[in-house]
Amino acid sequence: MFFTVVAFASLSMLLVMSLRFVPPPTSAFMIKRQLDGLLHEDKSPRIHYQWVDWEFISPHMALAVVASEDQMFPSHWGFDFQSMAEAIEERRTKGRIRGASTISQQTVKNLFLWEGRSYVRKGFEAWFTLLMETFWPKRRILEVYLNIVEFGDGIYGVHAAATIFFDKEPTRLTGREAALMAAVLPHPKRSDVRVPSRYIQQRASQIERQMSNLGSSYLQDM
Template sequence: MGKIKSGVLRTGRRWLTRLLIAVIGLWLAGIIIFAFLPVPFSAVMAERQISAWLRGDFSWVAHSSWVSRDGIAPWMPLAVIAAEDQKFPQHWGFDVEAIESVLDKENGRLRGASTISQQTAKNLFLWDGRSWVRKGLEAGLTLGLEGVWSKRRILTVYLNIAEFGDGIFGVEAASQHYFHKPASRLTMAEAALLAAVLPNPLRFRVDAPSAYVRQRQAWIMRQMRQLGGVGFIQRQHL
């Protein structure tokens, strides 16, 4: 019995190792391929879609429409940088000060937001939720994105896969759904409103903004002006 159990364990470890190597290979291939090609869907989109099917909702569809960076009004990348990650052009994927501020040292749990690079890695390749395992994988993938992609590419992919509402993924789908126009025509106020719901797009709504969302929109617009407006995006080649 001991030999049989030992053999089963060895076989299990062997297959687990192969599975991990295959997954890592897929991630590496994705980082290289999506440095040039449009992203058809993200892991978070797939997770949401599968969850809908499992609960019997076959009418739910993850709406997304890829658009190039030139097809996005410069107000939108400025808005997400102002709202989510003002050090984005300078850091190498991680904001050390932000990491220290979101770590609850009393119980060791994670809380708070990540950089745009980290959010792109998580949304594209990983599952939703918080855990040390996921954060560890996210860190490795973030280094991969920062090493292979330009900052402009990271921002482009982020804006195309970010969740802006129930079933609404990417700035083009969000702009068409909420404002009935392409993302290239978004105004400063509209871009700030979209960025205002990003902390929790399933709780905060673009089409029915709460007082908090409106306050956050106004704060984001002030930050956008302080950064220097769209000139900031042009100077940083984003």
């Protein structure tokens, strides 16, 4: 058992350290989608994914996802304990379950793990989040997140999303377009950036206001 734990810890550290420099060719969520496609060929769309480096991503896009998903991202060490406490209290008092995962945790989940709320998965998530925050700079975490997160059904990453939704390169995304893309992140399979519902439009407007409050220089020191 001891050697198994040591081997897992060592291999996971090597994996995380290598991906600091190498673009991920795929992710756990993409692999699952491809496997589902083999079993249900008519029900699973093809994967749209192409890596794009940080310097070719619009600053609006980075700011939009931080404003929407994790405003403490530049300063925390992978976990937002205040948001966790608020989510637990909301579940206790209102019976409502809401996410409190940081961008770091979401990156780990998408890249390495599977969907679910089991304690085992949460344990793996915590371990990989600590590794990622230790070995990757914040900019790398956000770069990988923007490249692998699902923006639509089978549409992974900012390059595929910008091309499909707006017929443009990700470096040319406007603030409004970035806010619309960030607005669908909680439920990308149920929302369409090209035909945004009233709720998505309102959420995008809220994200734009948060982007303005944070300011264009908010992520400059990462």
